[in-house]
Amino acid sequence: MRTVRERLRKVYGVPGWPPHERPLDELVLTVLSQSTNDRNRDAAFAGLRERFDGWAAVRDAPVEDVEAAIRPGGISQVKSRRIQQILRALDDDLDLGWLRDAPLEEARDFLCALPGVGRKTAACVLLFSYGRRDVPVDTHVGRVATRLGWLRPGAASPELHDEMVALTPPGAELELHVNLLRHGRRTCHARVPRCRECTLRRICPSARL
Numbered sequence: 001m002r003t004v005r006e007r008l009r010k011v012y013g014v015p016g017w018p019p020h021e022r023p024l025d026e027l028v029l030t031v032l033s034q035s036t037n038d039r040n041r042d043a044a045f046a047g048l049r050e051r052f053d054g055w056a057a058v059r060d061a062p063v064e065d066v067e068a069a070i071r072p073g074g075i076s077q078v079k080s081r082r083i084q085q086i087l088r089a090l091d092d093d094l095d096l097g098w099l100r101d102a103p104l105e106e107a108r109d110f111l112c113a114l115p116g117v118g119r120k121t122a123a124c125v126l127l128f129s130y131g132r133r134d135v136p137v138d139t140h141v142g143r144v145a146t147r148l149g150w151l152r153p154g155a156a157s158p159e160l161h162d163e164m165v166a167l168t169p170p171g172a173e174l175e176l177h178v179n180l181l182r183h184g185r186r187t188c189h190a191r192v193p194r195c196r197e198c199t200l201r202r203i204c205p206s207a208r209l
C-alpha cells in the first residue's frame with residue numbers, strides 16, 4: 001500500500017480538494033453521472049441549477065421539467081425520476097448537515113436506504129462532502145485494486161467497500177480513490193492495460209510485460 005501510494009503520487013500528485021459540505025449536490029451529481037462522462041454530467045447539473053430555485057423546487061416540479069433540464073446528461077427519463085424519488089424520500093430534510101457528525105454506520109445506512117443509492121454513492125457523499133472515512137469503489141478503482149491483489153475478484157459492492165476502507169490508512173481515503181481512478185482511466189485500462197508503461201508494473205501481480 002505504501003509503495004503504491006508513493007508511486008501514484010509521483011505520477012498524479014495529491015488531490016487537494018477540501019470537503020465541499022454539499023451532500024445533496026453530491027447525491028444528485030452521482031445520479032447524473034450514471035452512463036455518461038463528466039462533461040455531460042456537469043452540463044446536466046448546471047441545467048438543474050439554472051432552471052430551479054433549490055432542491056425543494058426540483059422535488060415539487062413536474063417530472064417533465066426536470067427531465068428537460070438534465071437532458072444533456074443522457075437517460076434523462078430515468079434520472080429525473082430517480083432524483084425526485086430521492087428528494088421525496090428525504091421529506092423536508094434537504095440539508096443533510098447531520099451527516100458530518102453522525103456515527104459513520106448510521107450515516108451510511110441512512111444514505112443506502114434512499115432509492116437507488118448504494119455503497120459507492122454513499123461513500124462519495126460522505127467523503128467528498130465531509131471528508132469522512134469511506135472510499136468510493138467505482139469501476140476504475142475496483143479494477144486497479146483487484147489487479148493489485150487488494151480485492152477479491154467478483155466481490156460484491158459491500159465487500160469491495162469494506163475491504164477498501166480496511167486497507168486504506170486513515171487520511172488517505174481521498175488520495176487513494178482519486179489516484180486509483182486516474183490510474184484506471186489513464187493506464188490500467190479494462191481491456192488492454194498499459195503495463196509496460198505502468199509505474200506499478202514491478203509490484204503488480206497482474207502485470208503483463
Ligand code: SF4
Nearest residue numbers: 188193195198204207
Ligand atoms: S501493471 Fe498492468 S495490471 Fe498492474 S496496475 Fe499497472 S496497468 Fe494495471
